[in-house]
Amino acid sequence: EDQVTQSPEALRLQEGESSSLNCSYTVSGLRGLFWYRQDPGKGPEFLFTLYSAGEEKEKERLKATLTKKESFLHITAPKPEDSATYLCAVQEGGGADGLTFGKGTHLIIQP
Amino acid sequence: GAVVSQHPSWVICKSGTSVKIECRSLDFQATTMFWYRQFPKQSLMLMATSNEGSKATYEQGVEKDKFLINHASLTLSTLTVTSAHPEDSSFYICSAREGAGSPLHFGNGTRLTVT
Numbered sequence: 001e002d003q004v005t006q007s008p009e010a011l012r013l014q015e016g017e018s019s020s021l022n023c024s025y026t027v028s029g030l031r032g033l034f035w036y037r038q039d040p041g042k043g044p045e046f047l048f049t050l051y052s053a054g055e056e057k058e059k060e061r062l063k064a065t066l067t068k069k070e071s072f073l074h075i076t077a078p079k080p081e082d083s084a085t086y087l088c089a090v091q092e093g094g095g096a097d098g099l100t101f102g103k104g105t106h107l108i109i110q111p
Numbered sequence: 112g113a114v115v116s117q118h119p120s121w122v123i124c125k126s127g128t129s130v131k132i133e134c135r136s137l138d139f140q141a142t143t144m145f146w147y148r149q150f151p152k153q154s155l156m157l158m159a160t161s162n163e164g165s166k167a168t169y170e171q172g173v174e175k176d177k178f179l180i181n182h183a184s185l186t187l188s189t190l191t192v193t194s195a196h197p198e199d200s201s202f203y204i205c206s207a208r209e210g211a212g213s214p215l216h217f218g219n220g221t222r223l224t225v226t
Contacts, residue, residue, distance in 0.1 A: 034214060043204045043217035098145050099215060101154040
């Protein structure tokens, strides 16, 4: 069973059409949930870290929220340059330092 | 901000040869770096955790004799794919953090193609 599940796998929106991406996780003792943006052929670019349920963070047109079971990445009035794959990752409690990633949501914003 | 540089960005090699990939933290020291592999349309899979001055910790299923990791300084980790085969063709990405509690910052990846 995947520990991090992102949905939808792909999403096509018109410019200005707001929507939300979902990240569900099943890990114990969450230390942190991370959102990254990845452009084709590039490494992931850090967006947000969320640590506890109820926490919210914003950056330009993006807002990330966290509950005990999932996180949402809300995108408001997106622009074509927001097109990318958005990755969610979790860091579990315990000694492990690495992140466990979901498969990502491929977002396309059409002008 | 924290910058992680990875080199080369792409490499093509023949089956049976070895390839070395470098990962550098440019403006911070990283006692721990991480190596990931990503297949097309798949998530990043953690291969190993690289610790400065000590042996790397490999994830289950990753052959330590095939993927040699060296972390000789606080700003440099290398991944050597030994005796590469076509099935090793993938996108390899390194990452590092400035300190405990800081987010991971990623390099731009290395596209390895083994012919």
